[in-house]
Amino acid sequence: MPENQHIEYKQKLTPELEKEVVAFLNSREGGVIYMGIDKQGNAVGINDVDQEQLVIKDRLKNNIVPSCLGLFDLVSDWKDDKEIIKIIVAGGYEKPYYVKKYGLSEKGVFMRIGSASEPMTARQIETLFSKRIRHSIGNIQSPKQDLKFEQLYIYYQSLDKMLNEQFARNLELQTEDGKYNYVAYLMNDVNAISVKVARYHGLDRVDLVESNEYGYESLVKATKHVLEKLNLENRTSTKITSKEREEKRLWNAIALREAIINAFVHNDYTREIAPKFELFDDRIEITSYGSLPSGLSKEEFFEGFSIPRNKELMRIFKDLDLVEQLGSGIPRILQAYPRDCFHFSENFLRLVFPASEKPTPQVTPQVTPQVTPQVQDLLSVMSGVHSRLELQSSLQLLDRENFRVNYLQPAIAAEYIALTIPDKPTSSKQQYYLTNKGKRFINS
Numbered sequence: 001m002p003e004n005q006h007i008e009y010k011q012k013l014t015p016e017l018e019k020e021v022v023a024f025l026n027s028r029e030g031g032v033i034y035m036g037i038d039k040q041g042n043a044v045g046i047n048d049v050d051q052e053q054l055v056i057k058d059r060l061k062n063n064i065v066p067s068c069l070g071l072f073d074l075v076s077d078w079k080d081d082k083e084i085i086k087i088i089v090a091g092g093y094e095k096p097y098y099v100k101k102y103g104l105s106e107k108g109v110f111m112r113i114g115s116a117s118e119p120m121t122a123r124q125i126e127t128l129f130s131k132r133i134r135h136s137i138g139n140i141q142s143p144k145q146d147l148k149f150e151q152l153y154i155y156y157q158s159l160d161k162m163l164n165e166q167f168a169r170n171l172e173l174q175t176e177d178g179k180y181n182y183v184a185y186l187m188n189d190v191n192a193i194s195v196k197v198a199r200y201h202g203l204d205r206v207d208l209v210e211s212n213e214y215g216y217e218s219l220v221k222a223t224k225h226v227l228e229k230l231n232l233e234n235r236t237s238t239k240i241t242s243k244e245r246e247e248k249r250l251w252n253a254i255a256l257r258e259a260i261i262n263a264f265v266h267n268d269y270t271r272e273i274a275p276k277f278e279l280f281d282d283r284i285e286i287t288s289y290g291s292l293p294s295g296l297s298k299e300e301f302f303e304g305f306s307i308p309r310n311k312e313l314m315r316i317f318k319d320l321d322l323v324e325q326l327g328s329g330i331p332r333i334l335q336a337y338p339r340d341c342f343h344f345s346e347n348f349l350r351l352v353f354p355a356s357e358k359p360t361p362q363v364t365p366q367v368t369p370q371v372t373p374q375v376q377d378l379l380s381v382m383s384g385v386h387s388r389l390e391l392q393s394s395l396q397l398l399d400r401e402n403f404r405v406n407y408l409q410p411a412i413a414a415e416y417i418a419l420t421i422p423d424k425p426t427s428s429k430q431q432y433y434l435t436n437k438g439k440r441f442i443n444s
Contacts, residue, residue: 002041003115006031011038013052016117018063018099023110023117024089025068025097026128031112036084045082052085063101066094067270070140070182096120096128104129137182137269138172138312145180147188151218154426155320159400172312183312186219186269193272195222197229199279215274219313220320221426223264226277230260231405232413233279248356251284252336257405258329259351263288265317266309266349287350302339304331321401371414371441378407379416379442385433408432416441 003009008020010033017033024031035056036046046052053074060068068089075086102108109120120128149163156163168174173184185191194215201207214225234250263275268290275288292301293309317323333341333351343350381394388400388408397403411417416438420431434442 003039005112005114008033008115008117009037009039009041010035011044012036012046013055017056017059019110020117021060021068021072021087021089022064022097022099022108023112025064025071025092026095026110026120027112028091030071030088030090033087033089034084035087036082037079043079043082043084046085049076049083049085056085056087061271063099064097065100066092066097067140067268068092068097069270069272070143095131096125136312137186137310139175140182140270141175142180142182142185142188144185147180147184148190149184149188149218151189151221151426152187152316154428155218155220157428158426159320161319171316181312182269183310183316186313187316189218190216191219192216193219193222193269193274195226195274195276197226197277197279199233201281203280203282205278219264220316220322223261223317223322226264227257227260227405228409230256230277230284231409233284250355251353253405255333255336256284256353258332259286259353261317261322262329263351265313265323266290268309281355283352283354285350285352287348289348291344291347291349298344302330302334302342304328372406372410374406375411375414375416378411379434379438382417382432382434382438385420385431387431391432411438 001007005027006024006029008024008031010017010020013035020033024033035052037043053076056074060072071090071092073088075088077084077086096104096109098104098108100108104125106119106122106125109125110117111120111124112118149167153163164170168180168184171183171187173180173187175181180188186193192215194213197212197214198208199210201209212229214222214229231253234253234256236247236249260277263277263286267273267275267288271289273289275286278285278287290309292298314323323329337353341352341354343352377395378391381391386394388403391408392398392400392403395403395407397407408417412419412432414437415435417432418435419425420433421427421429424430
């Protein structure tokens with residue numbers, strides 16, 4: 001079959017590949033690019049198909065804007081006993097697509113006319129841009145379809161919320177054609193998203209002393225792991241002077257939690273990049289991929305206006321009480337830290353929270369785990385084995401998250417309380433009891 005509106009032949013990988021893919025993305029039906037076939041339709045083959053596919057995927061993922069992740073597929077095939085590659089490209093959702101290095105210009109935006117990829121005029125580009133439908137991970141097909149959601153079920157059940165047979169549709173985990181989307185991929189039990197929490201000695205990234213990975217699991221579970229880890233890191237610093245004893249946590253707990261949640265919910269996952277968390281001697285840095293959403297100014301951002309980058313994630317996190325209210329996170333952070341803690345770049349948003357002031361040389365610092373009044377109250381109502389609801393009821397606490405963060409979690413971290421099912425911390429049958437250390441503290 002000769003080249004036409006939907007078929008392109010390429011003898012080898014050339015610098016024009018992105019141009020051809022952009023033209024198909026900007027069409028309604030997409031098309032197929034055959035690598036290893038010359039312009040006359042004769043097979044010449046590809047020497048190293050696997051390596052060539054890796055190069056193609058990397059180029060398309062990084063050189064085309066908006067992201068075309070999920071809109072193309074690479075398939076190895078045979079023609080005349082020679083191995084070739086088929087690049088199957090779908091029509092995109094967020095036209096106009098363009099070659100990143102040239103931007104939204106006649107050099108960067110193309111459309112398919114007959115068997116050629118022709119540059120769009122400025123008027124055509126403006127027309128398409130005005131009709132653009134904001135792309136989201138809800139429109140990107142999951143790289144695999146055999147997904148499991150046991151972790152998500154557990155988190156919903158722990159809040160007495162049930163997921164029925166229609167949960168995938170209700171939570172917008174499917175594309176329009178019924179396939180699992182990238183939101184589903186992030187929410188399923190196993191994925192390829194790695195979330196790193198790193199600690200460095202000193203003020204730079206030279207001396208890495210601790211590295212933790214919380215990814216490869218449901219994004220909700222990864223979020224909770226990071227929240228727990230950084231809550232433990234947010235220790236209370238005690239300064240004892242000749243006049244008084246001062247206690248202060250390294251970072252404002254409310255602002256830190258909001259920053260962590262925002263990093264997960266508003267991260268741009270279309271490049272398979274996860275947020276990262278880095279601890280230094282004098283600060284914590286929280287970095288998410290994707291700067292301000294299109295159409296949102298910095299002033300509007302700081303005033304609490306919100307354009308959710310991932311509305312589907314926002315909905316799930318709100319269901320699970322991880323997010324309280326749309327647009328409330330930034331104002332909460334600004335109550336504790338100034339605007340210059342936010343650092344915007346073309347592709348990233350980074351929050352830098354300085355650690356609380358270090359003591360002067362005349363002050364003797366003591367940084368030790370503190371038994372807070374909340375933990376003491378919790379230990380005082382424990383006599384045997386208790387469920388979470390029983391403990392909350394005894395303490396007359398209605399807010400589950402407040403109980404978990406300020407009472408239960410610190411008591412477990414201090415080894416005053418243990419779990420009856422330690423290998424399944426989120427089990428709906430989970431109960432808690434005093435350890436010997438906890439009993440000694442109560443009796444002291």
